[in-house]
Amino acid sequence: MDAKTKVGTWIGFVLIMLWCLFPVAWIISLSFKSEGETATGSAQFLPKEPTWDNYSAILDNGDFTRALINSFGIALIATVLSVIFATLAAYAIARLDFKGKRLVLSLALAIAMFPVVSLVGPLFDMWTTFGLFNTWPGLIIPYMSFTLPLAIWTLSAFFREIPWEMEQAAQVDGATSWQAFRKVIVPLAAPGVFTAAILTFFFAWNEFVLAISLTSTTSSRTVPAQMSFFVGPDPFNPPYAQLATASVIVTLPVIIIVLLFQRKIVAGLTSGAVKG
Amino acid sequence: MAAIEMKNIVKQYGDGFPAVNDVSIDVEDGEFLILVGPSGCGKSTLLRMIVGLEDITDGDMMIGGKRVNDLAPRDRNLSMVFQNYALYPHLTVYENIAFPLRLANKPDSEVDQKVRDASKTLELDEHLERKPGNLSGGQRQRVAMGRAIVRDAEAFLFDEPLSNLDAKLRGQMRTEISRLQKRLGITTVYVTHDQTEAMTLGDRVAVLKRGVLQQHATPRELYENPANLFVAGFIGSPPMNFLPATVKGNQVELPFGTVTIPEEKAAKAQGKGLLIAGIRPDHFEDASVVDSDKATEEATFKATVDVVEWLGNEAYAYIPFEAPPEVQKQLQQLERDLDGESLRTQLVVSLDGASRISEGDEATIWVDARKIHLFDPASGENLTMDASHAGIVPGGNAMAKAEEVGEVQDGVQPQSQDG
Numbered sequence: 020m021d022a023k024t025k026v027g028t029w030i031g032f033v034l035i036m037l038w039c040l041f042p043v044a045w046i047i048s049l050s051f052k053s054e055g056e057t058a059t060g061s062a063q064f065l066p067k068e069p070t071w072d073n074y075s076a077i078l079d080n081g082d083f084t085r086a087l088i089n090s091f092g093i094a095l096i097a098t099v100l101s102v103i104f105a106t107l108a109a110y111a112i113a114r115l116d117f118k119g120k121r122l123v124l125s126l127a128l129a130i131a132m133f134p135v136v137s138l139v140g141p142l143f144d145m146w147t148t149f150g151l152f153n154t155w156p157g158l159i160i161p162y163m164s165f166t167l168p169l170a171i172w173t174l175s176a177f178f179r180e181i182p183w184e185m186e187q188a189a190q191v192d193g194a195t196s197w198q199a200f201r202k203v204i205v206p207l208a209a210p211g212v213f214t215a216a217i218l219t220f221f222f223a224w225n226e227f228v229l230a231i232s233l234t235s236t237t238s239s240r241t242v243p244a245q246m247s248f249f250v251g252p253d254p255f256n257p258p259y260a261q262l263a264t265a266s267v268i269v270t271l272p273v274i275i276i277v278l279l280f281q282r283k284i285v286a287g288l289t290s291g292a293v294k295g
Numbered sequence: 296m297a298a299i300e301m302k303n304i305v306k307q308y309g310d311g312f313p314a315v316n317d318v319s320i321d322v323e324d325g326e327f328l329i330l331v332g333p334s335g336c337g338k339s340t341l342l343r344m345i346v347g348l349e350d351i352t353d354g355d356m357m358i359g360g361k362r363v364n365d366l367a368p369r370d371r372n373l374s375m376v377f378q379n380y381a382l383y384p385h386l387t388v389y390e391n392i393a394f395p396l397r398l399a400n401k402p403d404s405e406v407d408q409k410v411r412d413a414s415k416t417l418e419l420d421e422h423l424e425r426k427p428g429n430l431s432g433g434q435r436q437r438v439a440m441g442r443a444i445v446r447d448a449e450a451f452l453f454d455e456p457l458s459n460l461d462a463k464l465r466g467q468m469r470t471e472i473s474r475l476q477k478r479l480g481i482t483t484v485y486v487t488h489d490q491t492e493a494m495t496l497g498d499r500v501a502v503l504k505r506g507v508l509q510q511h512a513t514p515r516e517l518y519e520n521p522a523n524l525f526v527a528g529f530i531g532s533p534p535m536n537f538l539p540a541t542v543k544g545n546q547v548e549l550p551f552g553t554v555t556i557p558e559e560k561a562a563k564a565q566g567k568g569l570l571i572a573g574i575r576p577d578h579f580e581d582a583s584v585v586d587s588d589k590a591t592e593e594a595t596f597k598a599t600v601d602v603v604e605w606l607g608n609e610a611y612a613y614i615p616f617e618a619p620p621e622v623q624k625q626l627q628q629l630e631r632d633l634d635g636e637s638l639r640t641q642l643v644v645s646l647d648g649a650s651r652i653s654e655g656d657e658a659t660i661w662v663d664a665r666k667i668h669l670f671d672p673a674s675g676e677n678l679t680m681d682a683s684h685a686g687i688v689p690g691g692n693a694m695a696k697a698e699e700v701g702e703v704q705d706g707v708q709p710q711s712q713d714g
Contacts, residue, residue, distance in 0.1 A: 187348050188381035190368040192395040192442065202394075206385040 049263035050074070057259045073264040083265065085237045086245035090269070093155055093241060094223035097162040101219045102212060105170030110200065112171065113178035127168035135165070139232045146233055153235045162223045170215035177211025178204065213280045224273065242269045296481050297359030297449040298324045299345060304354035306340050312707040314340045315506040316700050327476050327483045329497035331490060333529070333634045337506035338486045339454055345484060346373050346452050358449055374443035375452040379459065380435045382427040389423040392441040399446070413441040416475070433464045440475070450482040457492065469495060490530050494518070499686065502526050504632065505704060507697040512686020520685040523694040524675040527573045527668065528633050533611065533643045537629070539622040540572035540669060547572060547667065550616040552596030554664045560679045564669040567678070571622055573668040576611065576643045581650035582659040595661045601641070603654050610650055612658070614642040625672050
């Protein structure tokens, strides 16, 4: 690479970083400003008198902490179930020859492409009838129906990469099909499993339309939905500082999870299985 | 440890592809058997049927006197080394070797002792805590063997275990496998397409073509008494020379001259018209380095040498010749069957390193006429085979049967399937 392209690459890199990270920096700085400072309208980047007041206020807000718990619970359960089902389904799709395999795969893709909004009406009706409205399962089930196809596609691609011999070797070594799957195939597909888990978790964590439509109280409302209720006393003057603080708090787990899982997603985990 | 008996084993795939056809092979307890043949001869399929990874269409697979056709691989208690090793990349070398023991729920102390024993045997001690990804090809190969020997399996099965190694390492590992097998005295079935491995490792060798057993004998028997053209061409390196020949009395007319063969051989080949003579390269010699009493008129001929490859201890001289069309076709077919692609009919002669013959010379070559084999060009059968020293030769004409099967195979799958 010559010097010119190198400089060009760096300029492009800095521009993109600014474009992406400036709003995040703005939100973080906002979260440290006092309410008075945000209301005056004097827009400066750094807070004049940085304060933790917003954080203590929002963590004292029972509705918000309740929403946080809901978010965590719903996202985690949806992720775990999705990944378990997707692993089993993807394994079957990758390994077994059965009629309608293509149909299953294309159907899964079609479901993933379905617009969420179009499901809100029917789901609302159904959930009120079944008594699932404003409950955790009421959100977990639709979340899974959107994340499962994605997870199945990701995982079946990973399973296809794993050499058949791995499993056959395990069987010759004395493993049942289930043991071969659990002790050899799943660990080898771990990067795929973690990828699927992260995608699922993010979807459930960030989802807004279903969360606002299928809940009515804080017993099951998740954070994105709860944040829309932060209006404050004056409709023309929303509590920007508090909203920013809430945003920072919901973003933190996402960043932490990515950093944690990043180590697990080790590319080339299968290298060494076969001569490479 | 147990004997393995294959009785009339047949494998036919769902699409009608006949991969293995009526193969019967007995492997004695403690014997080292090689399954050898060119790619697509069904040798790997046969091995996978022994271990249970492939269903058996017909016939009986007996291990230790018990019919195992319907047993799952884990219930057959065999251990196998795969061509690409199939190590578990997420486990350390120690856990890879321990894997079969862990599955059998052996106590930790026993696992540890057995793994350490195996690693000591295979000199893997210093690598036990590493992952397979950080090992060299030879080390991975040894880990795969460790996983095989760590439990008391009835038999070892090897599926072309050395084909991924470079030539030098292959030679070393070959010796290593042989030594290990002799020491453990365990029944072993070893699949390879490499005739050198077949010759050096095996107590006995089964040669397959298109899923049909051609001959099942010791390496020496195969070399000295091949049952047909295919076996003769497959075993030995450089391969046996095939020349058009006509027998008159005890005289054999070859493209370069006439040689005298022993009476009993000549008797078996009388009145058959044009035959194919098979002479191994090392049964020729530069007449000038042979004792003068052996190099008589009847056993020498003159020919112009095209190319000489001098290797130090010996030299290969190439002498082109014209073959009549009747034989030409059969020879070309044979060449294809052996995965070869020779452009011309030529004689390969192995000369002593001391020979001074060089390219373009008109050389006097001596041929050991006692070692000449004569084959029927139509059926491929060896007319001069000494049946008492040829091991097991299946009844009927195995080579013709393989041709028939080959036609069916090509009908199902135009491109012959590997393994």
